[in-house]
Amino acid sequence: MNYNEITELLKVEVVPALGCTEPIAIAMATAKGASYLKNGVEKIELFLSTNIIKNAMSVGIPGTGANGIDIAAALGAVAGNADLKLEVLRDCNQEDVAKAKKMVADKKVSVQKADRTEKLYIEAICISGDEKARVVIKYKHTNITLVEVNGEIIYANEDTLDAPTEDSKNNKKKLELSVAKIYEYATTVSFEDIKFLLDGAEMNSKVAEEGLKKEYGLKIGKTLMEQIDKGILSDDIMSFTMAFTAAGSDARMSGCPLPVMSSAGSGNQGLTAILPVVAVSKKLECSDETLARALAISHLTTYYIKSFLGRLSALCGCGVAASIGASSAMTYMMGGKLENVCYTIKNMIGDVSGMICDGAKPGCALKLSTAVSSSVKSAILAAHGIEISDKDGIVSKEADDSIRNLATIANNGMTNCDNVILDIMICK
DSSP, X not given: OOHHHHHHXXXXXXXXXXXXXXXXXXXXXXXXXXXXXXXXXXXXEEEEOHHHHHHXXXXXXXXXXXXXXXXXXXXXXXXXXGGGGGGTTTTOOHHHHHHHHHHHHTTOEEEEEXXXXXXXXXXXXXXXXXXXXXXXXXXXXXXXXXXXXXXXXXXXXXXXHTOSSSOHHHHHHHHHOOHHHHHHHHHHSOHHHHTTHHHHHHHHHHHHHHHHHSOOTTOHHHHHHHHHHHTSSOOSHHHHHHHHHHHHHHHHXXXXXXXXXXXXXXXXXXXXXXXXXXXXXXXXXXXXXXXXHHHHHHXXXXXXXXXXXXXXXXXXXXXXXXXXXXXXXXXXXXXXXXXXXXXXXHHHHXXXXXXXXXXXXXXXXXXXXXXXXXXXXXXXXXXXXXXXXXXXXXXXXXXXHHHHHHXXXXXXXXXXXXXXXXXXXXXX
């Protein structure tokens, strides 16, 4: 097993993001297109996959007080910096926001559903007079596969332009991973090699604290924590983990201007992969090294599951991927070994496998709190040697096979689910 390769994978998949990754990816595409035009963008045409529309239409955009696709696209074109990738809107100011809002009010942004098979597909056409720049992003939120200016191809990423699923490089890494390899790496790699993961713990904890202090979204985390303070809920691992994690999602989904550390292409997955682990670490008074090793388990397990599910899915990536990663990490922190981690993965798949994704939105905080409560429960059971039977539902004897079964449900059994969900969302 190549430890350096896995460490590099973590550095690629665990990166800061400012705002929900789907609208931010749209902003990155328009920012890239605008950079090739001599004058300001006058009009934007977007062609987006079902999953991108579903996850971008309702979420708050940092610093704007507004939600959705149009404002993200406009702000990216007005003042975005595509070189910053998932932090593309980092340097925008209120004057930029005002210009972007005027573009939206003047109906200069149009959105259409792309006739594509890719789950993650963004095509942004930025127009200024006779000039036109077209940018395509596929497979991963920052993966620009085509830049075309005035009909001339400026850039084309041939490695992924026609790839049927995720890019071949990541598929290769996926095939090299397993639950056993993840556990071996995380528990034996040098602490110095994974110490950087603590930066994500600090970053996401700040977002959670912001959600606990201010009234973001549905105030789920803040409300739950208030009930702990009043003695209505007990100050135990379960309640504290639910409140702390939900507070992070409350803030992020409602436009909090702070960046979060993402995991496997999603900021909410980053919150779910990190915050419950931090919360349990606080309660168990774990060392920094134990926390870093637990975070490595969480992020790698999240990535491993998502590599089968796909970057975007009909299933909630937080509920059925990142929460399993977090539960695996908790099991390790509770003294569990490899077999116990396998138990908790199977327990989680037997519990939360049906959680659908109906888009990024403030209500995601509810799903995160539900998923992490299952994470704590599954970890406690697994640490005590309790595992769900392989005779139960889609759970197999081996944890890796159970993960593949989960992906089969998502990719084969729910092929039309995204379209049905989007139709319901739009028709409302």
